[in-house]
Amino acid sequence: MSEILDEAVLQEEDTQKGKFLTFLVGKEEYGIEIKYVTEIIGGIQAITEIPDVPEYVKGIINLRGKIIPVMDVNLRFNKEARDYNDRTCIIVIDIDELSVGLIVDNVAEVISIADADIVPPPDVRSGFHNRYIKGIGKIGSEVKLILDCQRLLSTEELENLDYIN
Amino acid sequence: MDKSLSKEPMLEMFIFENLQLLEQLEQTILAHEKERCLENAVINEIFRIMHTIKGSAAMMMYDSISSLAHAIEDLFFYIREFHPDEMDYSKICDIVLDGIDFIKNEIGKLEEDQEADGDSSPFVENIEQYLLLIKEASANSNLINEAAARPAGLQKKFYISTSKSPPTENIKRYHALIYFTPGCEMENIRAFNLVHKLKDQADQIDYLPADIIENNDSVEFIRENGFAVIFTTHLQQEAINELFMKEAFIDSLDLRVMEDEEWEIEQLRARNQIILEEEPSVSNNEVREIGANLHSGSTRQSLISVNVDKLDRLMDMVGELVISETMVAFNPDLMTATKLENFHKATRQHRKIINEMQDLVMSIRMVPLSMTFRKMNRVVRDMSKKLKKNVEMVIIGEETEVDKNIIEHLSDPIMHLIRNAIDHGIESPEKRASLGKSPAARVYLEAKNEGGDVYIIIRDDGAGLNKDKILERARARGLMQKPDSNLSDGEIYSTILLPGFSTCEEISEFSGRGVGMDVVHKNIEEVGGAVLVDSTPGQGTTITMKIPLTLAIINGMRVKVGNSIYILPITSIKESFKAKPDNIIVDPDGNEMLMVRGECYPVLRLHQKFRIESALKEIAEGIIVIVQNDSGSICLLVDALLGEQQVVVKALPKFIGKIAGISACTLLADGRACLIIDVANLIILAKVK
Amino acid sequence: MKSVLIVDDAMFMRYTLRKILEKNGFMVVGEAENGLLGVQKYGELLPDIVTMDITMPELNGIGAVQLIKQINPRAKIVMISAMGQEQLVREAILAGASNFLVKPFSEERFIEVLNSI
Numbered sequence: 001m002s003e004i005l006d007e008a009v010l011q012e013e014d015t016q017k018g019k020f021l022t023f024l025v026g027k028e029e030y031g032i033e034i035k036y037v038t039e040i041i042g043g044i045q046a047i048t049e050i051p052d053v054p055e056y057v058k059g060i061i062n063l064r065g066k067i068i069p070v071m072d073v074n075l076r077f078n079k080e081a082r083d084y085n086d087r088t089c090i091i092v093i094d095i096d097e098l099s100v101g102l103i104v105d106n107v108a109e110v111i112s113i114a115d116a117d118i119v120p121p122p123d124v125r126s127g128f129h130n131r132y133i134k135g136i137g138k139i140g141s142e143v144k145l146i147l148d149c150q151r152l153l154s155t156e157e158l159e160n161l162d163y164i165n
Numbered sequence: 166m167d168k169s170l171s172k173e174p175m176l177e178m179f180i181f182e183n184l185q186l187l188e189q190l191e192q193t194i195l196a197h198e199k200e201r202c203l204e205n206a207v208i209n210e211i212f213r214i215m216h217t218i219k220g221s222a223a224m225m226m227y228d229s230i231s232s233l234a235h236a237i238e239d240l241f242f243y244i245r246e247f248h249p250d251e252m253d254y255s256k257i258c259d260i261v262l263d264g265i266d267f268i269k270n271e272i273g274k275l276e277e278d279q280e281a282d283g284d285s286s287p288f289v290e291n292i293e294q295y296l297l298l299i300k301e302a303s304a305n306s307n308l309i310n311e312a313a314a315r316p317a318g319l320q321k322k323f324y325i326s327t328s329k330s331p332p333t334e335n336i337k338r339y340h341a342l343i344y345f346t347p348g349c350e351m352e353n354i355r356a357f358n359l360v361h362k363l364k365d366q367a368d369q370i371d372y373l374p375a376d377i378i379e380n381n382d383s384v385e386f387i388r389e390n391g392f393a394v395i396f397t398t399h400l401q402q403e404a405i406n407e408l409f410m411k412e413a414f415i416d417s418l419d420l421r422v423m424e425d426e427e428w429e430i431e432q433l434r435a436r437n438q439i440i441l442e443e444e445p446s447v448s449n450n451e452v453r454e455i456g457a458n459l460h461s462g463s464t465r466q467s468l469i470s471v472n473v474d475k476l477d478r479l480m481d482m483v484g485e486l487v488i489s490e491t492m493v494a495f496n497p498d499l500m501t502a503t504k505l506e507n508f509h510k511a512t513r514q515h516r517k518i519i520n521e522m523q524d525l526v527m528s529i530r531m532v533p534l535s536m537t538f539r540k541m542n543r544v545v546r547d548m549s550k551k552l553k554k555n556v557e558m559v560i561i562g563e564e565t566e567v568d569k570n571i572i573e574h575l576s577d578p579i580m581h582l583i584r585n586a587i588d589h590g591i592e593s594p595e596k597r598a599s600l601g602k603s604p605a606a607r608v609y610l611e612a613k614n615e616g617g618d619v620y621i622i623i624r625d626d627g628a629g630l631n632k633d634k635i636l637e638r639a640r641a642r643g644l645m646q647k648p649d650s651n652l653s654d655g656e657i658y659s660t661i662l663l664p665g666f667s668t669c670e671e672i673s674e675f676s677g678r679g680v681g682m683d684v685v686h687k688n689i690e691e692v693g694g695a696v697l698v699d700s701t702p703g704q705g706t707t708i709t710m711k712i713p714l715t716l717a718i719i720n721g722m723r724v725k726v727g728n729s730i731y732i733l734p735i736t737s738i739k740e741s742f743k744a745k746p747d748n749i750i751v752d753p754d755g756n757e758m759l760m761v762r763g764e765c766y767p768v769l770r771l772h773q774k775f776r777i778e779s780a781l782k783e784i785a786e787g788i789i790v791i792v793q794n795d796s797g798s799i800c801l802l803v804d805a806l807l808g809e810q811q812v813v814v815k816a817l818p819k820f821i822g823k824i825a826g827i828s829a830c831t832l833l834a835d836g837r838a839c840l841i842i843d844v845a846n847l848i849i850l851a852k853v854k
Numbered sequence: 855m856k857s858v859l860i861v862d863d864a865m866f867m868r869y870t871l872r873k874i875l876e877k878n879g880f881m882v883v884g885e886a887e888n889g890l891l892g893v894q895k896y897g898e899l900l901p902d903i904v905t906m907d908i909t910m911p912e913l914n915g916i917g918a919v920q921l922i923k924q925i926n927p928r929a930k931i932v933m934i935s936a937m938g939q940e941q942l943v944r945e946a947i948l949a950g951a952s953n954f955l956v957k958p959f960s961e962e963r964f965i966e967v968l969n970s971i
Contacts, residue, residue, distance in 0.1 A: 175870055220957045349956070351956050354944055358947050414967075
């Protein structure tokens with residue numbers, strides 16, 4: 001029972017449990033667990049491009065002195081590039097001390113989804129092949145695709161491919 | 166502290182403090198080993214440090230560490246109290262140093278999130294055996310002294326009670342049987358504490374076991390049978406009950422009033438009836454003296470330890486402050502204002518303060534090399550002992566300061582160079598004697614400031630490098646292409662820094678293994694430094710490492726490539742100019758080169774390298790920047806030079822990883838992120854090509 | 855809320871004790887890294903309770919207890935000792951220490967002692 005320091009964190013996690021931030025990428029509505037989200041930046045600021053990285057890594061930005069990488073979620077899903085407009089946002093998420101900005105088309109709202117209303121994604125054999133989805137949340141008749149942030153940020157591919165040449 | 170507290174910060178503290186203590190201890194031992202005698206102050210220091218480590222380790226349940234520390238503590242307790250004559254100082258130093266190594270190693274595991282699973286029992290046994298040995302030795306030679314020294318302090322503080330008046334009317338005699346909470350430890354002293362407190366309220370106190378003071382083994386008896394106390398008092402039973410139960414760690418209490426006859430029997434059973442007598446162990450004079458010290462002690466410098474992350478953050482924030490200051494001072498809204506004299510005056514002052522702050526933050530990050538240097542004492546000691554060479558290390562300029570981040574990269578190279586010097590450079594004492602050299606060899610470890618750089622010099626008075634052997638080896642391994650006649654001595658010696666080069670035929674325990682010198686070279690280059698080798702046959706070798714003061718701020722040149730801006734470190738820029746079309750050469754493979762004063766340099770178009778759209782078509786349209794380092798020079802083609810700027814170096818986010826040709830990033834005055842070019846990397850890439 | 859002064863030369867112990875104390879509703883008003891500073895801080899802060907290490911530089915825990923008792927004969931001091939220090943603990947009690955603990959000890963034990971004095 002390591003209360004002393006974890007108490008605050010636990011409490012916070014409690015109130016955040018089951019809450020998701022939803023946003024649009026293309027026509028689909030996605031959700032990510034609110035505990036990962038540290039900040040939402042409206043509009044696209046100057047992104048400094050970086051050579052020799054996958055296309056979905058758009059570059060780095062300065063977030064109050066901290067330099068964080070930003071990725072285009074649309075491109076991460078291997079979809080066609082879309083132009084950015086005034087509704088485009090950067091959602092900053094923090095996982096395992098890694099901060100990354102996710103470029104999305106539009107941030108919608110914060111909603112609660114009970115564990116019971118989240119079902120695992122359909123099998124690949126049924127034609128579903130977005131490996132970044134870890135569950136499907138149902139709210140009434142609507143469906144939100146819940147993103148697997150860990151996998152979204154996994155850099156295996158970055159390391160596996162030889163981008164240097 | 167078992168499971169009840171969050172371990173992380175405690176562990177961090179445990180690791181930090183104990184490593185510091187061990188380091189201090191190691192230095193103390195090394196400094197005194199040669200004198201072949203340990204002063205009282207040193208013995209005390211070792212005792213105290215081991216005691217502290219024992220306590221902390223016990224709290225964290227690291228039993229192997231705490232039992233080893235306990236054993237060393239015991240050894241030094243004996244040395245401190247009895248000053249045995251028959252002591253092998255070298256052996257004692259070995260014991261302590263081995264102990265330090267073991268504990269350091271265990272702490273190292275903890276640092277890596279592993280279990281401290283080492284077994285210290287062989288060390289503990291070894292120490293206990295040695296302690297027995299010196300005890301026996303001094304018992305033989307010094308029997309009388311020891312016997313006199315041991316029990317002296319104990320007995321005079323007590324006397325056996327003689328007056329045993331029977332209880333009167335309102336004074337009753339009580340019998341109390343107390344069991345202490347299991348595991349509360351030192352039950353005999355707890356019993357003593359009870360008796361001591363009872364003394365204010367009661368008379369004629371007797372207790373069983375009677376030897377709680379003299380005999381620490383009495384705890385066993387107390388644990389088994391409880392602690393029995395008999396006393397007379399005018400207090401009522403409830404009051405006494407309360408008095409006892411208020412005490413901590415009392416598991417059970419059986420209290421009853423005793424009849425007179427019963428008392429007699431008990432009296433007989435308790436053979437020794439002892440009553441305490443007040444006798445402070447420090448005399449009043451001493452106390453007064455200490456009191457006087459109290460005031461002088463308050464002037465000492467106060468230090469705190471700060472997490473480096475916080476310093477990094479502070480540094481970042483000052484960097485941002487500089488940027489935001491620029492944004493205020495050159496705010497476009499000011500264009501419309503007419504009278505700005507006072508504003509400019511205020512911003513000048515502002516800027517001055519920020520600059521001072523930046524200097525101060527930088528200076529906080531600077532740490533003296535002394536710790537790193539002193540660590541080498543141990544290396545020299547161990548190696549000379551093992552190789553039976555007589556080596557003395559001379560440390561010069563250890564107070565020289567270097568940025569914290571750089572110092573971390575220096576320890577390994579210095580250690581390696583010193584090992585090399587002792588292993589390969591320095592001759593055996595016999596050989597030195599036959600050469601007419603002093604049998605005691607010297608290794609100098611020197612640091613000094615020069616310009617914006619720090620020089621670390623490792624010099625020995627050994628045999629020096631063998632030029633012919635180096636050349637032969639370098640050619641055999643294909644490390645040398647130029648003909649001999651074109652080679653300077655420096656160039657030949659420097660080949661020992663190349664990967665895959667090692668002059669030592671056999672692999673020794675301390676150095677060699679074919680890696681090493683190139684690691685030195687790599688480490689130093691990583692922090693933006695350089696290594697120079699010089700040697701005189703028969704007189705020794707000097708290796709100089711040139712290191713920048715800090716990594717955190719560099720002087721950069723902003724260069725424009727397409728619509729992007731990059732930073733080129735000023736130190737790597739040799740010159741810049743517009744190329745003349747006549748000097749441009751293109752080889753059959755399409756590689757572009759530039760002739761500059763008769764030398765031919767490869768040209769790297771940065772916009773191509775970084776895949777940026779640029780309007781540049783001809784080399785002559787842009788600007789050529791010649792960059793250089795130890796391994797060569799190349800020409801970089803950029804669109805334009807935008808000006809010099811000091812920039813705060815920030816690591817690229819982990820998510821991005823290592824990018825070829827980019828070393829780090831920074832923020833520009835307008836708040837935009839910007840990449841810093843890795844010149845060394847570009848030169849290597851150009852060469853490979 | 856009872857105020858506590860921690861006197862210990864080990865930073866690790868000061869940190870650990872502070873954490874336990876704060877968790878259990880005590881107020882740590884000061885820390886000192888040797889006996890001399892401990893006495894000095896005692897005089898400045900006059901805490902309800904002092905936790906006192908024994909082996910310390912400058913002035914050991916027993917000397918510090920004696921001096922603190924001169925400042926305030928009713929001072930409540932808990933000695934933090936280790937195995938093998940029986941003799942020293944006894945001296946501390948004679949000098950006026952209220953009670954003692956033996957390392958390693960648990961959080962519960964520590965709080966029990968503090969509440970008992």
